[in-house]
Amino acid sequence: MLLYNTLTHKKEPFVTAEPGKVKMYTCGPTVYHYAHIGNLRSYIMEDVLEKYLSASGNKVLRIMNITDVGHLTSDGDTGEDKMQKAVKREHKSVMSIAQFYTEAFFADCVKLNIKKPEIVQPATGCIPEFIATIEKLIEKGYAYLAGGNVYFDTSKLEQYYVFHDFKEEDLDVGVREGVEADENKRNKADFVLWFTKSKFDDQELKWESPWGLGYPGWHIECSCIGMKYGGETLDLHCGGIDNAFPHHTNEIAQSEAFLGHSWCKHWFHVLHLNTNDGKMSKSKGEFLTVSLLEQKGYSPLAYRFFCLQSHYRKSLVFSWENLDNAAGAYNKLVAKIGTLLNNTDTVDEAKKAELLKPFTEAMDNDLNTALAITAVYDALKSDANAATKLSAVEAMDQVLSLGLIDAAKASADKAENTEIPAEVLALVEARKEARKAKDFAKADELRDQITALGWQIRETRQGTEITPIQ
Ligand SMILES: [Zn+2]
Numbered sequence: 001m002l003l004y005n006t007l008t009h010k011k012e013p014f015v016t017a018e019p020g021k022v023k024m025y026t027c028g029p030t031v032y033h034y035a036h037i038g039n040l041r042s043y044i045m046e047d048v049l050e051k052y053l054s055a056s057g058n059k060v061l062r063i064m065n066i067t068d069v070g071h072l073t074s075d076g077d078t079g080e081d082k083m084q085k086a087v088k089r090e091h092k093s094v095m096s097i098a099q100f101y102t103e104a105f106f107a108d109c110v111k112l113n114i115k116k117p118e119i120v121q122p123a124t125g126c127i128p129e130f131i132a133t134i135e136k137l138i139e140k141g142y143a144y145l146a147g148g149n150v151y152f153d154t155s156k157l158e159q160y161y162v163f164h165d166f167k168e169e170d171l172d173v174g175v176r177e178g179v180e181a182d183e184n185k186r187n188k189a190d191f192v193l194w195f196t197k198s199k200f201d202d203q204e205l206k207w208e209s210p211w212g213l214g215y216p217g218w219h220i221e222c223s224c225i226g227m228k229y230g231g232e233t234l235d236l237h238c239g240g241i242d243n244a245f246p247h248h249t250n251e252i253a254q255s256e257a258f259l260g261h262s263w264c265k266h267w268f269h270v271l272h273l274n275t276n277d278g279k280m281s282k283s284k285g286e287f288l289t290v291s292l293l294e295q296k297g298y299s300p301l302a303y304r305f306f307c308l309q310s311h312y313r314k315s316l317v318f319s320w321e322n323l324d325n326a327a328g329a330y331n332k333l334v335a336k337i338g339t340l341l342n343n344t345d346t347v348d349e350a351k352k353a354e355l356l357k358p359f360t361e362a363m364d365n366d367l368n369t370a371l372a373i374t375a376v377y378d379a380l381k382s383d384a385n386a387a388t389k390l391s392a393v394e395a396m397d398q399v400l401s402l403g404l405i406d407a408a409k410a411s412a413d414k415a416e417n418t419e420i421p422a423e424v425l426a427l428v429e430a431r432k433e434a435r436k437a438k439d440f441a442k443a444d445e446l447r448d449q450i451t452a453l454g455w456q457i458r459e460t461r462q463g464t465e466i467t468p469i470q
Contacts (some may be wrong), residue, residue: 001051001056001364004313006163006244006267011366014266016235021100022053022060023230023262026117027222027239030067031101031207032086034289035108036281037303037318038273042240044304045116045270045312045367046242049247050361062117065225068098068124069205070195072220074244077182077192081215084203096205098122108290113298114400119229123221126228127207130216133224133258134193143256146184148197149210152254153227162252163244163267166447170174180262194219222461227255234264239270270312278321288318296320296447297456297469301403302327307367308400321459326458331467336380338408343386355392357381363399372400422464424455428464431457 003014016022026046029035035043054060084098095416106116123130132386136149137143142156147248150422154160173357182189195203196214206213226234248267255263281288290300306326310316358378362371379392395402451469458465 002366003266003268003326004197004366006269007265009164009242014236016058016069017233020058022058022236023234023281024050024060024236024238025230026062026064026220026237027236027243028064028066028120029101029105030071030082031098031105032082033101034291034311035105036285037290037293038281039240039440040108040112040114040303041273041307041316042238042270043109043114044112044307046238046268047112047344048308048399049268049403050115051401053318055399058331061119061230062115063119063121063226064117064230065222066098066120066122067218067221068094068102068122068175068222070123070216070336071307074271077217081203082391095124098124100176108300108406109293111171111290111386113301113305113403115162116350121225123203123216123225126221126224129224129228130194131207131209133220133254134216134225136258137254143193144186145211146186148212149184149192149214150194151185151190152193152250153186154253155187155190157253157257160189160249161245162249173293185390191219191247191272193254193275200212210293218414219247221255222247222251223255223258223263225258226251232261232263236268237264238268241271244269266343271315273307273316273318277316289310293313293323295451296413297451298323299330299407300325301407301447302330305330305333305373305402306416307333308373308402312367324458328465329467330456333376333380334404334407337390337404338412339407339410340380340390340393343390345385345387347391348384348388351382351384351388352392352395355382355384355396369400371394376400376404386465413470421453422455424450424466427453428466429456453457 001014002011026043029039048061050062068424069081069083071082073082083097084096087094090097093098102122134143134238137152138145138150141153143150143152145151168299180217192213194209194214194216196209196212203215206215226237237248237251244267252263273378275288284293290303293300293303303323303326305322309318309326355378357373359375362375365371376393376396379389379396382389384392394405427446427450431443431450434440434442434446447457453470456467456469457469
């Protein structure tokens with residue numbers, strides 16, 4: 001399989017240290033709030049990658065951390081601990097917030113058909129490992145104490161900006177935002193491994209350490225958790241592109257300084273989801289979560305389909321219109337598959353292999369899920385019999401995880417005449433008028449009312465489609 005590697009800036013064959021085994025690390029969520037659908041795009045694409053690697057005959061060990069301490073609002077060493085921010089917002093303890101949003105995250109994953117990694121490790125469960133690693137880094141001369149905190153000394157490395165995309169000027173971002181520079185740092189790029197002194201004395205979680213009562217920096221947790229379960233090397237490290245710098249850069253710096261050799265050969269980054277106003281988490285003031293999609297009548301799997309329709313290395317623009325189009329296409333695809341159910345044909349294995357070939361080619365070419373979906377359509381259009389088509393689609397959907405067959409069965413079960421109530425029809429009509437008058441706020445409000453009555457509407461080229469919410 002060819003897979004783009006952020007480290008080398010090119011597509012290259014994905015090769016693991018041990019043939020047939022993949023050690024895959026994923027940066028997990030910071031559990032201070034619900035995940036927004038932009039974050040979830042990364043997890044969807046990583047899930048497809050994991051499933052494709054498994055389907056190709058590999059045994060995948062997937063490791064994920066849960067950040068429940070040390071992640072500051074700036075991603076660097078400035079700002080406030082995100083968990084502490086949630087404590088102020090919700091007046092609960094850090095641990096109860098962490099538990100609540102960890103569960104919420106995995107509930108979203110279930111709805112999006114994202115498999116839970118074999119190993120899920122909260123950062124607060126590995127404090128002794130962090131301390132031991134930091135001690136060794138100090139011993140090897142890669143870390144220093146200043147003003148009570150322990151810092152990683154980036155000047156000791158031959159190369160710090162491993163992804164080549166970043167220059168020292170990029171680090172001025174914090175300064176531009178009016179955040180005070182940390183005077184304890186010897187070099188601008190240095191970062192905190194352990195905090196004992198910080199601006200926020202109300203930090204709830206603190207642990208004893210050789211440097212005093214404190215807590216770990218964010219980056220050290222992924223290095224230590226990766227090594228705890230993956231050993232001295234990883235085959236694949238994943239995350240959103242916003243993790244590449246400084247988080248992954250710092251992970252590499254400290255891991256390789258600690259180990260004395262290279263750590264992870266292949267880095268997989270998923271690009272952003274943006275709304276038209278350039279934001280990733282909100283649209284017109286609404287925080288974009290899986291629950292919001294459901295409230296508006298969209299199946300979470302339609303969102304998964306929307307993500308898979310585009311390549312992971314391209315930014316994806318989210319709008320309700322774009323999601324409408326994806327949901328419409330998804331439902332049509334499901335309906336098409338529905339017509340193949342209850343056939344009495346036998347699967348033609350040779351023909352099925354032929355149908356699967358373009359799918360494999362697409363996935364082998366840097367996880368081209370858009371082309372892989374085309375392969376699903378082409379299989380349905382082919383001259384194969386119904387059983388063969390169905391069997392090929394099922395095999396492809398084991399990787400894509402769009403729940404196509406289940407959705408087709410469910411909608412076949414619901415095919416009995418569902419009559420649209422007059423009240424819903426009247427609201428649909430009113431919404432049409434509001435849209436014509438470009439009163440989109442009113443149109444949105446009417447849509448919400450229709451949804452509340454258990455119906456979903458979608459604009460298609462043929463007009464407005466009204467279907468019951470499953
Ligand atoms: Zn990480």
